[in-house]
Amino acid sequence: MLRGYKTEINPTEEQKIIIHKTLGVCRFIYNFYxxxxxxxxxxEKRFVSGMDFSKWLNNEFIPNNPEYEWIKEVGSKAVKQAIMNAEKAFKGFFKGQSKFPRFKKKKNQDVKAYFPKNNKGDWTVERHKVKIPTIGWVKLKEKGYILTNGIVKSGTFSFKSGKYYVSVLIEDEKDYTFDEFNEGIGIDLGIKDLAIVSNLESPFKNINKTKEVRRLEKQLKREQRKLSRKYESLKKQDKNKEGRATRQNIQKQIAKVQRIHKRLSNIRENHINQTVNKIVKAKPSYITIEDLNIRGMMKNRHLAKAVSQQCFHQFQIKLKFKCKxxxxELRIVDRFYPSSKVCSECGFxxxxxxxxxxxxxxxxxxxxIGRDKNASINLANAKIYKVA
Structure with a gap:
């Protein structure tokens, strides 16, 4: 079984330069493709595949344009994977699965550098450090988190909100299946509470209503207003020394906003992890959830923010992985199943x-009975479903 581990790393100054250079080249190649x-x-009304673009880039474009030799200063595997990611985005668009691919912006920091394990020494994991191709040994902030006795298949490193992360894909041969199971349960996801479980009296709370999250959201609004004022101030200034100073302050303010966003994201993800872990460790024989139309729920402007903050899709992905x-057995009931309208006692x-x-x-x-509790019981007793 393949398992992914993501954790923060503590690279040296020389390694930071290599990381930023690699991420910059990957972003440029992605946008260039x-x-x-x-x-x-x-x-010409034709589509250039990632393989053809890679050949053209290395055999024609770079040799005829010496000013782009800096592309070859980073690992070739990371560059090749950036092209393949762009090709995958195009194919998703042609199949109608996604919108037209968008250019990656530096301020969004959504670029990752991918490295496969080609040699035996690549992606060697120890308790306190990991060996990344072309970068070398890098210290881990969280010691002992990544599995050390598994087989590493590939890995990526990324930069977000001023912090550096590494993610590795490891083949784990250990069997985690429970020996015995309890009765099955149904889970109804909601906005007032995150999850209402059929066999539990108290639901899992909505983390967005806690004092810490509300404090961070107020702080985020203040920092975003400051950033907006700095942009307005920059428009009124000429391209002089004062304007350059304002741009530097804008970059500092962007970093502040990103750190708060990351903090909020970490709090919500941690709450989902804890909720899913408690549900799974109860050893239910099956778990039934509803196939929510999250995109349709987001169209309601009164509920869109609350729905997005609950991270329903992320909850479903993590629950599916843990059940596997x-x-x-993870059962998914059709979204049109009237779980809230059916009486869990008599079926009316x-x-x-x-x-x-x-x-x-x-x-x-x-x-x-509570509306959400009634829905969770009906989901647990549902007879028509599909197994994820």
Whole structure:
């Protein structure tokens, strides 16, 4: 089984230079492939594959343009993977799975450098350090987190909010399947609470309502307003020394905003990890969830922010991965299944149930139960589903 581990690293100053140079070249090659393909398609109505672009880049473009020799100063595997990522984005667009590929911006810091394991010494993992191709040994901030006795297949390093990260894909041969299981459960995801489990009385809370998250969101608004004012100030200034100083202050302010975003993201991800871990460690024989139309929910401008902060898609991905590791069957019920409208006691369907009705009152058997709790019980008892 392949497992991914991501952790923060502590590179030296020389290694930081190599990392930034590699990420910069990968971003340039990604954008260059997009623009080159767009230009060729408009002129000749044909698509240039990643392999053909790589051959043209190394055999024609760079030899005829010596000013671009700096492309070869970084690892060739990272450059090749950047081209393949751009090709994958184009193929997703042609299949109708995604929008047209967008250029990667430096300030977004969404570029990763990929390195496969070609030699025996590549991606060697020890308790406190990892050996990255072309970079060498790098210290880990969190010692003992990455599995040391597994077989490393590949890895990437990235830079986000002033911090450096490494992610490795390891083949783990250990069997984590439970020996015995308890009864199956249903999970209803919501906005008031993150997850309502059928066999638990208290739901898993919404982390966005905590004091720490609200404090960080207020701080984020203040820092974003400061950044907006700096941009407005820059528009009014000429290209002089004062303007250059303002640009430097803008970069500092961008870094502040990114750090707060990263902090909020870490808090939400940690809460999801803890929630999924508690659910799985209860050893249910199966887990049933609903196939939520998250994109459709985001179109409601009154709920869009609350839905995005709950990270439903991330929750489903992590739950699916954990169920696969521990041998738990994950059942997915169709999104049109009326889990909230059906009485979990007698099966009566209450068609006039509104979104504002937080308590389910059955007119047939008189059952009074929380709306979300009723939905979770119905999901646990669902007979029509598909296995993830």
């Amino acid at each position: 997009l623009s080159h393909n767009k230009e060729i398609y408009e002129k 590791i521990y041998g738990i 369907i209450k068609k006039d149930l509104k979104l504002s009705d937080r308590t389910y009152i059955c007119s047939e058997c008189g059952l009074v």
